[in-house]
Amino acid sequence: MLSEFDLIKRYFAQHSIQDSRVALGIGDDCALLNPSAGMQMAISSDMLVSGHHFFPDADPYKLGHKCLAVNLSDLAAMGAEPLGFTLALSLPEANPDWLAAFSRGLLTLANEYGCHLIGGDTTKGPLNICITIFGELPPGTALRRDAAKIGDDIWVSGTLGDARLALANYWKEVTLTETDHELAATRMHQPSPRIALGAALRGIAHAALDISDGLAGDLGHILEKSAVGATIFIDRLPAGPVLQTQSPDLRRQFTLNGGDDYELCFTAPASRRQDVLAAAAKANTAITHIGQIVAETGLRLLDERGQAVSLQYKSFDHFAHP
Amino acid sequence: MLSEFDLIKRYFAQHSIQDSRVALGIGDDCALLNPSAGMQMAISSDMLVSGHHFFPDADPYKLGHKCLAVNLSDLAAMGAEPLGFTLALSLPEANPDWLAAFSRGLLTLANEYGCHLIGGDTTKGPLNICITIFGELPPGTALRRDAAKIGDDIWVSGTLGDARLALANYWKEVTLTETDHELAATRMHQPSPRIALGAALRGIAHAALDISDGLAGDLGHILEKSAVGATIFIDRLPAGPVLQTQSPDLRRQFTLNGGDDYELCFTAPASRRQDVLAAAAKANTAITHIGQIVAETGLRLLDERGQAVSLQYKSFDHFAHP
Known part of the structure; x- marks a missing residue:
């Protein structure tokens, strides 16, 4: 079985990142970013849990895409442009096929948006994927x-x-x-x-x-x-x-x-x-x-005639659903 | 049972943050930070899983402390000074007693280090705590x-x-x-x-x-x-x-x-x-x-006489342990 370190290296360590804002990527206690001068940083975290946000047998390529997409969507909603993200991953086992497909789905979307994987964590446990994403925008322009x-x-x-x-x-x-x-x-x-x-x-x-x-x-x-x-x-x-x-x-x-x-x-x-x-x-x-x-x-x-429509509406609540 | 939104508000939303670097905290699609001019940002994520990193019946106050402490420790290891963190939390149930104690342990330590909770996510699922922490340091001074x-x-x-x-x-x-x-x-x-x-x-x-x-x-x-x-x-x-x-x-x-x-x-x-x-x-x-x-x-x-000591040493690997 792959060790934690092998696993990060093999599937997630990207080639040297060509972005002067990323001073240090994966492999140290922290990643180091040089925020663009005068820009504000937008930050969001999303946690996706097997059996709640996706089916346990979900296609790992699509899952990799989706996990990052929902975080990119949070940046979009502020008007921010992507810079990078961290990935924390809890896995029941280190399955190379699953990891290869998951990382491909994730990194393909990441490259498409110039959003660099700069760090994270891997551990054993029930499947859980937590991404924290970083974007930039000029101060005072966020869509709040x-x-x-x-x-x-x-x-x-x-x-x-x-x-x-x-x-x-x-x-x-x-x-x-x-x-x-x-x-x-x-x-x-x-x-x-x-x-x-x-x-x-x-x-x-x-x-x-x-x-x-x-x-x-x-x-x-x-x-x-x-x-x-x-x-x-x-x-x-x-x-x-x-x-x-x-x-x-x-x-x-x-x-x-x-x-x-x-x-x-x-x-x-x-x-x-x-x-x-x-x-x-x-x-x-x-x-x-x-x-x-x-x-x-x-x-x-x-409705289109201007008549009131009575329809139940409620927000999805992760604690109210099975 | 508390809704996801009630839960965040009641236990984790802090009073207005007195730090000009935090432009927007919990409650929007993203948090907004104004990094100090000319400073580099240090970022680290750690994921702690029940039954692997802590006992399922762990004291929630101590657990809240520990989850943030291990992330602060990553900042310390780079020489960075704390700015803020996001908390993503997967919980089997929204237990008010557990949440009250956990958030107290977490926020007491956060306040001690001037490290602001700026955002995150809560969801239903096996207990999993993922913190991403942000610190600052002058460029070129990180302890790599x-x-x-x-x-x-x-x-x-x-x-x-x-x-x-x-x-x-x-x-x-x-x-x-x-x-x-x-x-x-x-x-x-x-x-x-x-x-x-x-x-x-x-x-x-x-x-x-x-x-x-x-x-x-x-x-x-x-x-x-x-x-x-x-x-x-x-x-x-x-x-x-x-x-x-x-x-x-x-x-x-x-x-x-x-x-x-x-x-x-x-x-x-x-x-x-x-x-x-x-x-x-x-x-x-x-x-x-x-x-x-x-x-x-x-x-x-x-040993102290300069003689070689043969002792097995190995790193802890989350995938090699039960």
Whole structure:
């Protein structure tokens, strides 16, 4: 069996990192970074646990991708650009096939975004993957949750609900064809972090976050932190291509309460609609205007005729689910 | 049961952080740091798993202390001074008593070192605690593993082996009195990170690391990275107060191969012995000169008469133990 040190070396130690901001990578007590002069550092940690965030038999390549993607998504939601990350990994055993595939999935995405693996930890234990990611952005430009203003447009990137639909098929809540399932499952397993969009929205958008636990619940964090309310036109929520073929009711449920979407939800002044659309075009990312920030607190759902829709919405809570 | 958000708020959200380097703490997609101008950032992650790094019924207050202490120890080993940390926590259940005690142990130590909890994640799953810590130091002053020079003195801080002795008592390899066990176990549960010593050694010491897996194995990392060897006078290794009462053989074994010591092992030019001693006095930390860095690779153990001692030494490997 591979030792802890062999394992890090073989699968995770990258060739010398060509980035002057990384003074020292893997292999010492700490990594050393030289933050760019005058830049602010954005930091986020996510922990993914086998049997809770992914199936124990999950494809390790896709899992490697997803673990980093959800962290990149947190940087995107602040408008930060990736610098590097640490990986802490608890493994039941050091399985070379699993590790080779996992590290390939992880490092392929890391290289795509110029996000360097600079350190971490490996240990024996139930499968658990914890990534802490570092990005940079100019001070004062972060897209914070507490920055929504009354009258702001509310926007969402990409499409919602297909990841939740794939989960529904696993759970046999719905029955998808194999082709549809594959398409939907790709959204669940390999989300695309919206780094380019987040960066393009700096100086234009007010508040932003990434949708991991469902639009309604996550938008609720913006509303709470900004002490405002929102009106959402529920049938404008952009359903994923597979969800579009399902019933209107399921479409509403899963676009609103899905989870694992990893799209950005952001607010911006109505006066800057053209700038928002130009930023999205620059980032080559579809966006949809779904509603408005209003003074009255709480979230109200409307149909296209402006009639109130009563639909349960709740955030995903890791302690309330099996 | 507490929701994920209640839980973070109640136990971990600190009052507003009085440190201009922390622009945004817990509660958004990312935390935001303003690194001090011209400083380098040191970063380390450690993952502690129930049943591997600590007993499942471990006292949560002590556990909170230890989890942060081992990370502070990594900063100390680079000569960095603490800035902040993220905490990712997987819990089988949201037990308020456990969380209250754990967070108190963690935050008491954090406050002692001015190390701010700036973000993290909580999720359901087998108990797993992952901390990523951030510190600062002037560029070019880090105490790196690859910096030992032939002729350097080798030093170790504090005492070694008592943590391993407490473990031996748990495992019934030895029998300690209750008083001795308590004393030794304190070393295992509540290590003192050597932050002041690490910082005082900047510009004086060459290489350093913290001893987590046993002196011999950890010193081996310095030797390998620096492409040098070492001679250690085994009976100069400073045994902990309880280990001092044990047999000479056990004393040698546990000072050399213990683990969980969290002392610093460092090298410094023989010409700077007075500066090293002054740095230790300034940091109010005992240190012991235990040997020399030599050209011939490998680690040689000598007794006080200069005779070779053959003693197995190996690093602790999380994949090789049950």
